[in-house]
Every structure is written in structure tokens, then in C-alpha cells.
Amino acid sequence: MTNENPAPSRAGLLFGIGAYGLWGAMPVYFLLMRPAGPFEIVGWRIVFSLVFCALLLAVTRGFGRFRGVLRDRRAVASFALAGALIWVNWTVYVVASTSGRVVDAALGYFINPIVTILLGVVVLRERLRPLQWVAIGVSALAVVVLAIETGSLPWISLALAASFGLYGLVKKRxxxxxxxxGLTLETAWLAPVAVVQLVVVGAGAGLAWGSAGWFPTLMLTSAGIGTAVPLLFFAASTRRLPLSVVGFLQYIAPILQLAIGVGVLHEPMSTGRWTGFVLVWLALAILVTESLLVGRTRAAARPVGEPAA
Structure with missing residues (x-):
């Protein structure tokens, strides 16, 4: 059946591009917050995200929904774990963005789909198809090549991929x-952590917010909007697009991060580093091809008139 109203699909595509585009440009956003350090940035990001979410709940009359979530003890506990994982992800990402390691961050988000598949095997006891195992093997080879090149494991990339993969698993369950x-509950759990971070930073090097000029203060204050808006775009996109399309769009973010790291910040890219990236891209190409082939096979085997699952 053809779609008689393609507008929602176009809107979904625009929302998806907007979400992943904003996430991909985050390294530049964090650099504009200088001289604030990564722990101050993460602290204000949590605080102002909570404030912005509370305002959104008030404007959209969503406190009833939020109270309903609070009555679900399992959800409350799960979001505490999700909050801890997103804190790790945010912290590592900001450290990478402000210390000349944006390319490592990009690699982490390229690896993320592979990690998600591995989590499905380890946690959910899913069975992989042969080509999926090949993709995982190629990705493992990429990590070995990068470890040999740099003399150590690409810990930033692996930490980002693992924390975000586990975060997605918790949110799915x-x-x-x-x-x-969800974001309100996560940031509410993290608010005490953020306050401690800001107190420690303030007692040490001092806070940039309010003392380093109006522009860094404005950038730090806008962190709540910068966190919530792409999330809202992403939610709007997933409601309008098939997950397969959203899956393709997710690569916009690491592609932008790689372009920023190499083209704007001039981070070094040796032959070994490029080899590692090419191997990761090969693994992703295998995954995408395998997914398309399986989808076509299932569609061909489905009886005429039977809807897709």
C-alpha cells in the first residue's frame, strides 16, 4: 500500500537529521563553553536539563504522566541505572571533546551498533547469524589495530560505546x-551528583559560570536546552519513521564528529588509525547488508496480504 500522506515521513526524516546533526555537533558546543572544564560542563548540563525538563512538563501539562512513572518502582530503579550510565557517557564524551579526542569519540559511536549486538548475545541470550559474527570479528580486529597503533586500548571509544549500549538496553527493558x-527522572537522580561536582570544582579551580564572561555563562546555561531538544527530535523521528531508517540516520553523528575532529580541530590521523576506522566501517557495511538481505528474505517468505510484524 502506498503512503497517501508522505508529509509525516518527511517530517520524521527532518527530525532525525536534526537530532543526529545536533548530537554530532556537540564537540563544538562544548568547546564554546571554555574555560569551563568537563566536570563543570557535565554538572551544569544535569542541573539545567532538570530545570528545562520541569519547565517542559509544566508547559505540556505532563506532571500527571511523570507522577505515573514515579509510581512504577521498577521504572524508577531502572532510570537510576540509566542515569548512572548516561553520566558516564556524558562525562567521557565531554572529556574527549575538550581534550582533543573527538576522533576517538566518533569511533565509539561507530562501534556502538556492534556493542549493542554483543549485549543482545550476552544479556538477552540472542543468537547471531553468521554474517553478524563476521562483523563482530572485523570490529575486534579494528580494536586490535588501534591498540597496536596507539600502544593502549581505545578506552574513550570503548567506554562511549559500552555506556551508550547499556543505556539503550536499560531504556528498552x-x-x-x-x-x-524519562530525562526528568534520570537528571533528578543525578542532581545530587551534579551539585557535588560543582561544589568541588568551585572550591578548587573555581566555576567558569558567572565569572568567565557572558558568553561561556550563556553556553553553560543553554546546556539544558542543548540536551533536551535533540532528544525530543529523536523521539519525534522514531514515531514517524521505520526503525531501519532511524538506524541509518544514527551514523550522521559520528560522521560529523569525525569531520570536526579531522577537518576543524586537525587531530592527527595516522595510517594505522585510518586502517582501524576502515575496518569498523567494513563491519558496519556487513551488518547493514546482512540486515537488508534478511529483511528481503522474510518479506519474500511472507504470505501475500500478511502484514509485516
Missing amino acids: VGRIDAIS
Whole structure:
């Protein structure tokens, strides 16, 4: 059946491009917050995200939904774990962005789909098809090449991929909860951590917010909007697009990060580093091809008139 109203699909595509485009440009956003360090940036990001989410709940009359989430003890506990994982992800990402390691961050988000598949095997006991195992093997080879090249494991890339993969797994198992309620609960759990971070930074080097000029203060204050807006775009996109399309769009973010790291920040890219990236891209190409082939095979085997699952 043809889609008689393609507008929602176009809107979904624009929302998806907007979400992943904003996430991909985050390294530049964090650099604009200088001289704030990574722990101050993460601290204000949590605080102002919580404030912005509370305002959104008030404007959209979403406190009823939020109270419903609070009555679900399993959801509350799950979002505490999700909050801890996203804190790790945010912290590592900001450290990478502000210390000349944006390319490593990009690699982490390229590896993320592979990590997600591995988590499915380890945690959910899923069985992989042969080409998926090949993709995982190629990715492992990429990590070995990069480790040999740099003399150590690419810990930033692996930490980002693992934390975000586990975060996605927790959010998947908690069920369908609207994006704003979920982010509000996550940041509420993290608010005490953020306050401690800001107190420690303030007692040490001093806070950049309010003392380093109006522009860094404005950038730090806008961190709540910068966190929530792409999340809202992502939620709007997933409601309008097939997950397969969203899966393709996810590569916009690491492609932009790689372009920023190499083209704007001039981070070094040796032959060994390029080899590692090419191997990761090969693994992703195998995954995408395998997914398309399996989809076509299932569609061909489906009886005429039977809807897709």
C-alpha cells in the first residue's frame, strides 16, 4: 500500500537529521563553553536539563504522566541505572571533546551498533547469524589495530560505546515512557551528583559560570536546552519513521564528529588509525547488508496480504 500522506515521513526524516546533526555537533558546543572544564560542563548540563525538563512538563501539562512513572518502582530503579550510565557517557564524551579526542569519540559511536549486538548475545541470550559474527570479528580486529597503533586500548571509544549500549538496553527493558519524563527522572537522580561536582570544582579551580564572561555563562546555561531538544527530535523521528531508517540516520553523528575532529580541530590521523576506522566501517557495511538481505528474505517468505510484524 502506498503512503497517501508522505508529509509525516518527511517530517520524521527532518527530525532525525536534526537530532543526529545536533548530537554530532556537540564537540563544538562544548568547546564554546571554555574555560569551563568537563566536570563543570557535565554538572551544569544535569542541573539545567532538570530545570528545562520541569519547565517542559509544566508547559505540556505532563506532571500527571511523570507522577505515573514515579509510581512504577521498577521504572524508577531502572532510570537510576540509566542515569548512572548516561553520566558516564556524558562525562567521557565531554572529556574527549575538550581534550582533543573527538576522533576517538566518533569511533565509539561507530562501534556502538556492534556493542549493542554483543549485549543482545550476552544479556538477552540472542543468537547471531553468521554474517553478524563476521562483523563482530572485523570490529575486534579494528580494536586490535588501534591498540597496536596507539600502544593502549581505545578506552574513550570503548567506554562511549559500552555506556551508550547499556543505556539503550536499560531504556528498552523499562518500556515505553515519554522522552521528557524519562530525562526528568534520570537528571533528578543525578542532581545530587551534579551539585557535588560543582561544589568541588568551585572550591578548587573555581566555576567558569558567572565569572568567565557572558558568553561561556550563556553556553553553560543553554546546556539544558542543548540536551533536551535533540532528544525530543529523536523521539519525534522514531514515531514517524521505520526503525531501519532511524538506524541509518544514527551514523550522521559520528560522521560529523569525525569531520570536526579531522577537518576543524586537525587531530592527527595516522595510517594505522585510518586502517582501524576502515575496518569498523567494513563491519558496519556487513551488518547493514546482512540486515537488508534478511529483511528481503522474510518479506519474500511472507504470505501475500500478511502484514509485516
